[in-house]
Amino acid sequence: MEQLRLAVIAGDGIGQEVTLEARKAMRAALADVELVETEYALGAAHYLETGEVLDDATLASLAEHDAILLGAVGGDPADPRLAGGIIERGLLLRLRFAFDHHVNLRPTVLHPRIGSPLRDPGEIDFVVVREGTEGPYVGNGGALRQGTPHEIANETSVNTAFGVERVVRFAFELAEQRRRRLTLVHKKNVLVHAGALWQRIVDEVAVDHPEVEVDYLHVDAATIFLVDRPSRFDVIVTDNLFGDILTDLAGAVGGGIGLAASGNLNPSGAFPSMFEPVHGSAPDIAGKGIADPTAAILSAALLLEHSGHPDAGRRIRDAVDADIDGRDGTARSTSEVGDAIAGRISA
Amino acid sequence: MEQLRLAVIAGDGIGQEVTLEARKAMRAALADVELVETEYALGAAHYLETGEVLDDATLASLAEHDAILLGAVGGDPADPRLAGGIIERGLLLRLRFAFDHHVNLRPTVLHPRIGSPLRDPGEIDFVVVREGTEGPYVGNGGALRQGTPHEIANETSVNTAFGVERVVRFAFELAEQRRRRLTLVHKKNVLVHAGALWQRIVDEVAVDHPEVEVDYLHVDAATIFLVDRPSRFDVIVTDNLFGDILTDLAGAVGGGIGLAASGNLNPSGAFPSMFEPVHGSAPDIAGKGIADPTAAILSAALLLEHSGHPDAGRRIRDAVDADIDGRDGTARSTSEVGDAIAGRISA
Ligand SMILES: CC(C)[C@H](C(=O)O)[C@@H](O)C(=O)O
Ligand SMILES: CC(C)[C@H](C(=O)O)[C@@H](O)C(=O)O
Numbered sequence: 066m067e068q069l070r071l072a073v074i075a076g077d078g079i080g081q082e083v084t085l086e087a088r089k090a091m092r093a094a095l096a097d098v099e100l101v102e103t104e105y106a107l108g109a110a111h112y113l114e115t116g117e118v119l120d121d122a123t124l125a126s127l128a129e130h131d132a133i134l135l136g137a138v139g140g141d142p143a144d145p146r147l148a149g150g151i152i153e154r155g156l157l158l159r160l161r162f163a164f165d166h167h168v169n170l171r172p173t174v175l176h177p178r179i180g181s182p183l184r185d186p187g188e189i190d191f192v193v194v195r196e197g198t199e200g201p202y203v204g205n206g207g208a209l210r211q212g213t214p215h216e217i218a219n220e221t222s223v224n225t226a227f228g229v230e231r232v233v234r235f236a237f238e239l240a241e242q243r244r245r246r247l248t249l250v251h252k253k254n255v256l257v258h259a260g261a262l263w264q265r266i267v268d269e270v271a272v273d274h275p276e277v278e279v280d281y282l283h284v285d286a287a288t289i290f291l292v293d294r295p296s297r298f299d300v301i302v303t304d305n306l307f308g309d310i311l312t313d314l315a316g317a318v319g320g321g322i323g324l325a326a327s328g329n330l331n332p333s334g335a336f337p338s339m340f341e342p343v344h345g346s347a348p349d350i351a352g353k354g355i356a357d358p359t360a361a362i363l364s365a366a367l368l369l370e371h372s373g374h375p376d377a378g379r380r381i382r383d384a385v386d387a388d389i390d391g392r393d394g395t396a397r398s399t400s401e402v403g404d405a406i407a408g409r410i411s412a
Numbered sequence: 413m414e415q416l417r418l419a420v421i422a423g424d425g426i427g428q429e430v431t432l433e434a435r436k437a438m439r440a441a442l443a444d445v446e447l448v449e450t451e452y453a454l455g456a457a458h459y460l461e462t463g464e465v466l467d468d469a470t471l472a473s474l475a476e477h478d479a480i481l482l483g484a485v486g487g488d489p490a491d492p493r494l495a496g497g498i499i500e501r502g503l504l505l506r507l508r509f510a511f512d513h514h515v516n517l518r519p520t521v522l523h524p525r526i527g528s529p530l531r532d533p534g535e536i537d538f539v540v541v542r543e544g545t546e547g548p549y550v551g552n553g554g555a556l557r558q559g560t561p562h563e564i565a566n567e568t569s570v571n572t573a574f575g576v577e578r579v580v581r582f583a584f585e586l587a588e589q590r591r592r593r594l595t596l597v598h599k600k601n602v603l604v605h606a607g608a609l610w611q612r613i614v615d616e617v618a619v620d621h622p623e624v625e626v627d628y629l630h631v632d633a634a635t636i637f638l639v640d641r642p643s644r645f646d647v648i649v650t651d652n653l654f655g656d657i658l659t660d661l662a663g664a665v666g667g668g669i670g671l672a673a674s675g676n677l678n679p680s681g682a683f684p685s686m687f688e689p690v691h692g693s694a695p696d697i698a699g700k701g702i703a704d705p706t707a708a709i710l711s712a713a714l715l716l717e718h719s720g721h722p723d724a725g726r727r728i729r730d731a732v733d734a735d736i737d738g739r740d741g742t743a744r745s746t747s748e749v750g751d752a753i754a755g756r757i758s759a
Contacts (some may be wrong), residue, residue, distance in 0.1 A: 150601035150602055182532070201548075206604065210573075213574050217570065218569070225564045226560065253497065254486075254497035257497045288664065293529055306602075368449065
């Protein structure tokens with residue numbers, strides 16, 4: 066029987082709860098495939114207990130899988146022992162960089178039964194293709210005279226033609242399969258060097274995709290359109306930081322971050338891709354069994370679609386849609402939602 | 413008679429139209445003060461005609477004023493002659509940097525009669541204090557092997573204790589006069605050096621303001637709150653780029669960018685402060701007489717309030733409020749709105 070070797074990093078807080086439900090859905094959806102699941106204890110809690118953020122042996126072991134499912138990592142932001150982004154940079158970003166997850170894929174679809182905070186949302190169905198390995202996320206920063214009145218702290222955004230081109234090509238190919246509209250989002254009137262590079266690459270790749278209509282928005286203007294007319298978007302391609310900001314906003318207008326799924330893709334397959342809900346570990350509601358597992362379950366659907374099991378992914382999506390159709394506002398626990406969705410898949 | 417020496421940079425597109433109305437309001441509001449207005453032809457159109465962006469003599473002449481009213485500068489973003497942010501960097505940002513406009517003040521108030529794109533906006537009344545002279549806006553970038561497949565383009569964000577402290581102090585003092593709630597917005601889990609500096613300075617200045625309740629949000633999470641619960645905000649303090657992004661979004665949720673005013677302040681008074689609507693030159697609607705001048709008129713109110721004429725500023729604000737109260741959806745031209753507001757001030 067064919068195998069799917071899955072690494073699970075449930076992580077912190079509600080990550081523990083929602084990944085359980087995502088795994089239920091995957092097991093229900095994979096008919097003729099054996100799901101081999103390996104759990105990795107990693108995250109803020111694990112670090113505080115053991116001192117390990119992510120050692121090389123663990124990284125090498127994670128690499129031996131077909132895909133990674135991640136819940137959420139990160140503890141109390143006010144805990145001084147976690148300052149300096151030790152978990153974010155040392156674990157989450159380390160995985161994205163080490164496994165060359167250069168496409169961070171973040172779809173937003175507003176389900177007709179889900180309320181949007183927007184009065185008149187219209188049809189919302191777009192995908193943000195966020196670059197995942199460059200930009201201001203590279204960690205090229207430093208501080209001089211730290212802690213003094215003369216401190217100077219710098220952060221350098223690094224952008225390469227190689228890095229931009231591969232994600233722009235991915236975005237164009239995705240646009241071809243969708244409504245053939247691509248929007249580059251940047252701030253090229255201020256970040257003129259990085260912006261010129263992004264615009265040049267988009268212009269060059271556009272020649273190979275004459276059917277795709279291309280436009281450009283400054284990142285500030287893009288936030289206005291996301292609340293005033295989100296239906297204008299089909300595929301957005303943007304840098305690591307702008308993509309981070311836009312996809313939280315997109316999640317909110319698309320019915321809530323509790324529904325937002327994402328994939329950190331290595332399209333070459335050289336390393337496993339990693340799938341995670343856009344939401345965080347939510348320490349305030351952790352352990353209560355009330356977190357919405359839908360984003361994690363939809364991340365599992367993305368995982369299957371990008372690991373050679375598109376039909377199984379489709380089955381999860383259909384079950385989620387049916388579950389949402391049936392929602393009547395009754396409060397359900399995390400596992401009740403997960404069981405209901407898994408039940409619809411098996412049925 | 414006391415004088416107020418005003419430099420006017422109407423600029424491009426609708427900047428020309430809306431500044432006329434802002435000046436009408438100022439003239440009506442200033443009872444015992446002589447308004448001496450000097451017009452400066454600057455902007456994209458002026459540059460395309462003359463080749464001048466902003467020369468040193470013009471800059472020196474601008475410095476001889478009490479305040480600057482700016483409409484909007486910038487032309488067609490697709491015009492290759494304007495590429496590389498030549499007008500934005502060479503004119504607008506040059507003014508902000510040369511005149512040390514380190515506080516970029518951007519209030520958002522949702523008027524009860526103005527529709528928000530949010531279904532349930534609640535009370536919206538907050539101010540973004542955006543740093544204006546540092547961050548990724550400093551122009552410390554460059555590109556290697558430009559135009560080749562091996563290009564690398566960098567942009568460096570520069571943050572100093574001096575620069576951060578003065579804007580943070582301003583924000584705390586503003587919070588003291590308001591609802592005493594201050595939110596630092598950054599991305600300190602990723603931009604760890606700049607983020608640590610901002611957080612340290614906020615923590616240090618907070619000691620001098622024990623009555624102000626302080627919290628922290630990552631910029632991505634802040635965008636979610638801006639659509640899900642904007643009433644949680646009182647004063648936001650943030651860096652130049654995050655402030656740029658958040659204030660466009662804030663303008664949208666606060667009833668539209670046509671109402672959003674801003675001040676580029678030099679609180680020391682060493683150089684004139686500069687006031688401008690947050691919106692741009694809007695080439696698509698320029699010259700039609702349909703632009704909403706309210707944001708420019710409210711920027712004029714801010715100008716008066718920060719130039720020693722708070723009562724005159726108040727008169728403009730009251731007239732704008734009364735005008736909005738009376739709006740019934742009938743379309744009015746730019747000058748009709750301006751005349752109506754100026755008429756209410758004189759009455
Ligand atoms: C936790 C943080 C480092 C991360 C990011 O900024 O990428 C998160 O916000 C996300 O969007 O996945
Ligand atoms: C035009 C541009 C340089 C400017 C900025 O980014 O500051 C504008 O967006 C603003 O917010 O005033």
